[in-house]
Amino acid sequence: SAVISQKPSRDICQRGTSLTIQCQVDSQVTMMFWYRQQPGQSLTLIATANQGSEATYESGFVIDKFPISRPNLTFSTLTVSNMSPEDSSIYLCSVAENGNTIYFGEGSWLTVV
Amino acid sequence: QKEVEQDPGPLSVPEGAIVSLNCTYSNSAFQYFMWYRQYSRKGPELLMYTYSSGNKEDGRFTAQVDKSSKYISLFIRDSQPSDSATYLCAPLEGAQKLVFGQGTRLTINP
Numbered sequence: 001s002a003v004i005s006q007k008p009s010r011d012i013c014q015r016g017t018s019l020t021i022q023c024q025v026d027s028q029v030t031m032m033f034w035y036r037q038q039p040g041q042s043l044t045l046i047a048t049a050n051q052g053s054e055a056t057y058e059s060g061f062v063i064d065k066f067p068i069s070r071p072n073l074t075f076s077t078l079t080v081s082n083m084s085p086e087d088s089s090i091y092l093c094s095v096a097e098n099g100n101t102i103y104f105g106e107g108s109w110l111t112v113v
Numbered sequence: 114q115k116e117v118e119q120d121p122g123p124l125s126v127p128e129g130a131i132v133s134l135n136c137t138y139s140n141s142a143f144q145y146f147m148w149y150r151q152y153s154r155k156g157p158e159l160l161m162y163t164y165s166s167g168n169k170e171d172g173r174f175t176a177q178v179d180k181s182s183k184y185i186s187l188f189i190r191d192s193q194p195s196d197s198a199t200y201l202c203a204p205l206e207g208a209q210k211l212v213f214g215q216g217t218r219l220t221i222n223p
Contacts, residue, residue, distance in 0.1 A: 031209055041192070042201060043157070043212040058210075092156055096209045100145050100164075104156040 001097050002027050004105035012111045018081045021108045023093030028073035030096070037090040037107070049076045083112045119202055119214030128223050132189040136214045139183065143204035146178050147186045147211065151199045184194035192221045201211055
């Protein structure tokens, strides 16, 4: 299975600032995904990122708040903009291999104070 | 109504017991059904997946899907303390979008 590395693994951020999370995969993948897991909750898809095209956002998530880059087939970034305490969550990068097997990174744990 | 319903637990059983974890779902278009295990402060780990109705076995784990009743199960035989984690069911919708249940927190007591 793909090895997915995320940076930072955790951070404490000030309200109103922005943070960019990086996701690196050890193999080329077409589709990468960003999920959010709020405290005590399950995972919710933020957006799908394909190389060479704009990310596709799920209902309730907008590009101005969560801009995503996908410059190549092994890398993506998610920025959480103008953070508030409600953005305190785990942000997870995932990739699809062989069509229907989807793997996750270890997550980036953000606390906004 | 949520698309995927899962009892959050917590569920606590003695070591060696058979564990049954269950989900129901509402979207009849789901075809692939994933189970993930998430240890505390870790990302979800893919345990296994099934396609359409039927059973799939992998070691001590058996996944079962009944599409007629929209019911998904994961059975763990000979449960071990290392199985203590949160288990997430996640049907696949369309182009690789996972729809997660809330997750069941499981504790296996030695």
